[in-house]
Amino acid sequence: MxxxxxxxxxxxxxxxxxxxxxxxxxxxxxxxxxxxxxxxxxxxxxxxxxxxxxxxxxxxxxxxxxxxxxxxxxxxxxxxxxxxxxxxxxxxxxxxxxxxxxxxxxxxxxxxxxxxxxxxxxxxxxxxxxxxxxxxxxxxxxxxxxxxxxxxxxxxxxxxxxxxxxxxxxxxxxxxxxxxxxxxxxxxxxxxxxGKRTPEDGQINWNNNTKDIFNLIRAISKPYPGAFSFCNNSRLIIWRAEVINQKEEESLLPNGYIITINKSGICVKTKNDNILITEYDMIDKTQIIENGQILKFKETKNV
CATH class of the missing domain: 3.40.50.170 (Formyl transferase, N-terminal domain)
Structure with missing residues (x-):
């Protein structure tokens, strides 16, 4: 044939x-x-x-x-x-x-x-x-x-x-x-x-369900452009993350709030749990913390 x-x-x-x-x-x-x-x-x-x-x-x-x-x-x-x-x-x-x-x-x-x-x-x-x-x-x-x-x-x-x-x-x-x-x-x-996806479709809305955010991160990680957000106007590209339990006192924080930054990663408050960002890229990592204060991620539109 x-x-x-x-x-x-x-x-x-x-x-x-x-x-x-x-x-x-x-x-x-x-x-x-x-x-x-x-x-x-x-x-x-x-x-x-x-x-x-x-x-x-x-x-x-x-x-x-x-x-x-x-x-x-x-x-x-x-x-x-x-x-x-x-x-x-x-x-x-x-x-x-x-x-x-x-x-x-x-x-x-x-x-x-x-x-x-x-x-x-x-x-x-x-x-x-x-x-x-x-x-x-x-x-x-x-x-x-x-x-x-x-x-x-x-x-x-x-x-x-x-x-x-x-x-x-x-x-x-x-x-x-x-x-x-x-x-x-x-x-x-x-x-x-x-339809076709573009790199800009990877912008995270931190008001979405935690699992939906995690799935987006999984779906467009390497070799794709990666899910991203903004911190103090600097783009943060997220390659790997975990869903972790949210403490009761954290539930009152706004979605997208950076709770902690340590060797484990960047812990971000989301709707019903937290996202721990374990692998990421950022042009200027000093922008994550300014004057010792914890910053909130820039709110974004839905994917």
Whole structure:
């Protein structure tokens, strides 16, 4: 079965290499290199002597003509940054498939793993589905669920997902080649679409529920830009934190108030417990305390 692979990032790189190792017939590779985050797919393609398209508009007339001439049976998409339009989708006889880091129909759209951790999910997953006009709405071919801990950070979640991607995609290709599977139509009423996140979405509202603040910190920690707040107008980026019990006398303090600063970290009063910030970055750490006084974090808007 002749396949065109479209992808980016380490997820795309590892998956492409796995498909090659499994002797899949990859006739062309397409990748967009926006920054270092998306590199790697091109290296695998070049190392294996595959026809490579870099930074092309896949919906342009010229590209569609080239792909049509290649006569692919299937287009496989893994972490690709362009939306395929109908003319391109209709080229391969066996369709186009996409790999999405969520248990569809939940968390359609952008940053599904981040959103899942923000919402305190205990299970994430990987879905391979057919591409159609809608975003992540096509019939499901295969899914793999992944359990995560309620204190697990996004870097660990990414590692778990990264390990699953290549095998799930390969299994989906095998199913399509055999024809021995049932397409599962998505019930979109059981899921939601989430849009693109930006670094500024990580600003903490200290009036939110303590667990929600902790989940935000977990969800956008490294390798993402990190949750942040302001102390005396200096940005504090929070990489790691813990939820700790709140003493009765602390409950009267305003949310976002710095209770203590010591070797354990920065203890901040929140709505129903406290947050202990254990790993952080700040341009000027002297701004946390001024004239020996404990400062309050700047109040912020909701994420």
């Amino acid at each position: 002749r396949m065109v692979f479209m992808g980016g990032h380490k997820l795309g790189k590892d998956t492409l290499q796995y498909l090659i190792d499994k002797r899949k017939d990859i006739i062309a590779v397409v990748t967009n290199i926006e920054n270092d985050w998306y590199t790697g797919v091109d290296e695998v393609a070049e190392k294996n002597g595959l026809l490579l398209y870099k930074n092309v508009d896949v919906n342009s007339e010229s590209f569609i003509n080239e792909i049509t001439a290649l006569k692919p049976d299937l287009i496989v998409v893994v972490n690709f940054q362009q939306i395929l339009k109908e003319q391109l989708i209709n080229i391969p006889q066996r369709g186009c498939i996409n790999t999405h880091a969520a248990l569809l129909p939940k968390y359609r759209g952008r940053a599904p793993l981040n959103w899942a951790v923000i919402h305190g999910e205990r299970q994430v997953g990987v879905t391979v589905h057919y591409i159609e006009k809608g975003i992540d709405t096509g019939d499901i071919i295969i899914q793999k669920s992944i359990d995560i801990g309620d204190e697990e950070y996004i870097d660990s979640v990414l590692e778990k997902v990264k390990d699953v991607y290549p095998t799930v995609v390969n299994n989906a290709v095998n199913l399509i080649q055999s024809g021995d599977f049932v397409r599962i139509k998505q019930d979109l009423s059981k899921g939601n679409y989430f």
